[in-house]
Amino acid sequence: MAFSQGAKPLRVYKETTQLLRLGILRKEPPWYQVVASVPPSTILIRTAPVEFDSPAQDGPRVMSKKVKKSKRFFRPRHIQYPEDDLRKTFFADHPWELARPRILVEDGGNDNLNHDWSKLQQPGRALDGESVVQRQMWLMEYKELSTSEAYDVARKEFYRLRMRSDIERRIAAEEARSVGAFFGKTHLQVGLELEERALLAWKVKAQEAVARRQQRIEAMASPGSIDTDVTDEEATTDTAGLANATESRPSSIEPPNAQGA
Known part of the structure; x- marks a missing residue:
């Protein structure tokens, strides 16, 4: 249908x-x-509410001729949380934290109730920037620290835990290599190889472009060199062809003795 x-x-x-x-x-x-x-x-559209002018002192209300529509009539209300400014500050100072793998499943928004943020490391939760924000909020609320002081405390704890995890990871890799494990190239090594390969390809193209441009400049500097620049082989071929054509052409003029005879 x-x-x-x-x-x-x-x-x-x-x-x-x-x-x-x-x-x-x-x-x-x-x-x-x-x-x-x-x-x-x-009717599938929303009608604007009717607006009235301010009533006169000695008269009834008069309906306004012009109905004004607010520009933000269909826009949602802006909601601002205290954690938003703290997140903005932390990720502005640590932009590479956004490049780390993260779990995209949203939580219920009650991290301060489901976890004890008297310490930064939480069981069953990965250490990330949100942990620093929640720890900073806890210090500001229960320890009565200022925003900058709580940020410094939480940031130093975060650095200490990050360094400890890096040391544990390096020790685990060394132990694995000692028993015969083999690790492939890292992401940085693969990226550097691809970058060098792209630079070499660009270098070849750039050299070819420079050579073509130099040939055009030389051709424009000496216009007659293109016509006079003929190889010896081509000149020899043209001369031989002209001689053969002359020999094969029949002679229409007889010698004078032949006419007298």
């Missing part, structure tokens, strides 16, 4: 009724009786 574009809701119901009456549709659609009992609205 196909209807024209821009069909109105009531028109869909009327056309369906006509198709059922003509026998084109043998069975009513599941929504047919529902639409018949509760017809859809024909």
Whole structure:
């Protein structure tokens, strides 16, 4: 069943009724009786509220001729949380933290209730920037520290835990190599190899472009050199061809002695 574009809701119901009456549709659609009992609205836009002028002292209210619509009528209300400024400060100082793998599953927003932020490291939770923010909030609320002081305390604890995890990872890699484990190239090594390969390809293209440009400059400096610059092989070939053509051409002029005879 196909209807024209821009069909109105009531028109869909009327056309369906006509198709059922003509026998084109043998069975009513599941929504047919529902639409018949509760017809859809024909106005699908939101109307602006009516505004009135301030009432006069000795007169009734007068309706305003111009209805003003607010520019933010359909915009949601801006919601600001205290943690937003702390997150902005932390990730501005540590932008590489955003490049670390993260779990995209959203939590319920009650980290301060589900975890004890009297310490930064939480069991079952990865250490990230959000841990620093929640720890800073806890220090500001329970230790009554200022924003900068709480940030310094939480940041130093974060650095200490990061260094400890890096040391543990290096020790684990050394132990694995000592028993015969082999690790491939790191992401930095692979990136450097790809960069060097791209630079070499660009160097070859740049040299070819410089050579072509130098040839154009030389050609423009001496225009006649293109016509006079002929190789010896081509000159020899042209001379030999001219000689052969001269020998094979029949002579139409007889010598004078032959005419007298």
